[in-house]
Amino acid sequence: MTDVIKIVVAGPRGRMGREAVKLVEDTENFQLVAVIDHKHNGMKLADILETSKSQVMVYTDIEECLQNEQADVLIDLTTPETGYLHTKTALTYGVRPVVGTTGFSQEELIELKSLAEAKGLGCIIAPNFAIGAILMMKFSQMASKYFPDVEIMEMHHDQKLDAPSGTAVKTAEMIKENRPSHRQGHEDEKETIEGARGANYDGMRIHSVRLPGLVAHQQVLFGAEGQTLTLRHDSYNRASFMSGVKVSVETIMSLDSLVYGLEHILV
Numbered sequence: 001m002t003d004v005i006k007i008v009v010a011g012p013r014g015r016m017g018r019e020a021v022k023l024v025e026d027t028e029n030f031q032l033v034a035v036i037d038h039k040h041n042g043m044k045l046a047d048i049l050e051t052s053k054s055q056v057m058v059y060t061d062i063e064e065c066l067q068n069e070q071a072d073v074l075i076d077l078t079t080p081e082t083g084y085l086h087t088k089t090a091l092t093y094g095v096r097p098v099v100g101t102t103g104f105s106q107e108e109l110i111e112l113k114s115l116a117e118a119k120g121l122g123c124i125i126a127p128n129f130a131i132g133a134i135l136m137m138k139f140s141q142m143a144s145k146y147f148p149d150v151e152i153m154e155m156h157h158d159q160k161l162d163a164p165s166g167t168a169v170k171t172a173e174m175i176k177e178n179r180p181s182h183r184q185g186h187e188d189e190k191e192t193i194e195g196a197r198g199a200n201y202d203g204m205r206i207h208s209v210r211l212p213g214l215v216a217h218q219q220v221l222f223g224a225e226g227q228t229l230t231l232r233h234d235s236y237n238r239a240s241f242m243s244g245v246k247v248s249v250e251t252i253m254s255l256d257s258l259v260y261g262l263e264h265i266l267v
């Protein structure tokens with residue numbers, strides 16, 4: 001029999017968090033031991049989340065939670081500031097973080113990487129848990145060797161806090177590994193309305209669309225003489241991310257350092 005993995009979910013009432021709670025409750029060798037919310041300290045999960053019957057405790061303070069509960073893994077699906085703090089605290093307490101929260105700075109990622117290494121603990125920070133999105137990023141990286149002119153258009157629901165999306169940033173980082181650094185567009189181009197050309201990452205442009213009705217979508221557009229290539233991925237619901245969360249929890253127990261991006265653990 002596989003060992004039981006004891007899990008804390010942070011952000012259980014969020015769009016992603018409630019799916020993660022369901023995943024943990026429905027997976028045989030996963031055990032939910034507590035949740036971390038920004039309110040309702042001391043209540044039971046079932047009292048604050050209509051889709052759960054779980055009697056595990058709600059904590060508002062991660063330190064109190066990790067002192068009181070025996071946990072192997074923290075799944076964090078909160079906000080950029082909270083996610084960073086939770087990841088750091090979990091590592092300090094010897095708990096392995098699986099982080100879907102996006103919007104971390106480069107400095108924060110570097111700091112978390114050193115902390116995970118110092119502690120010899122697995123930590124997975126995945127800007128996108130959907131397998132199709134990972135493939136889109138990998139295909140984009142491959143294509144950029146042959147099509148070095150590329151623009152990324154990410155489209156999300158209008159409640160998203162960070163822009164560009166974590167997926168768009170990760171895609172640009174992966175493309176950068178293959179694409180000779182250069183500025184794109186006309187050398188004399190001028191924006192008559194600020195922001196018209198999008199964010200500039202190593203000469204590539206990233207455009208962020210926010211609209212009600214969207215979930216998570218990204219198009220990577222490549223252009224060359226007389227041709228274009230478009231790679232697109234769409235998540236139509238949050239369940240699309242859960243197989244990636246599951247494989248991350250299963251894999252993290254045998255890791256001893258930080259992995260940034262699911263492409264490193266999908267074989």
Ligand SMILES: NC(=O)c1ccc[n+]([C@@H]2O[C@H](COP(=O)([O-])OP(=O)(O)OC[C@H]3O[C@@H](n4cnc5c(N)ncnc54)[C@H](O)[C@@H]3O)[C@@H](O)[C@H]2O)c1
Pocket residue numbers: 010011012013014015016017036037038060077078079080082099100101102103126127128129130241
């Ligand atoms: N990696 C992926 O595949 C993926 C997919 C979707 C969303 N995301 C990211 O996951 C995060 C959550 O997204 P969402 O759509 O579920 O957002 P959401 O706003 O629906 O949920 C966030 C939850 O975090 C909780 N929260 C805020 N501050 C907190 C605190 N201090 N302590 C505990 N809980 C706190 C809120 O109560 C809320 O329930 C975002 O960063 C988003 O970009 C990642």
Ligand SMILES: O=C(O)C1=N[C@H](C(=O)O)CCC1
Pocket residue numbers: 102127128129156157160161164165166167168215216
């Ligand atoms: O809904 C969100 O927010 C999402 N965020 C991730 C990102 O920033 O890339 C992944 C897709 C959904």
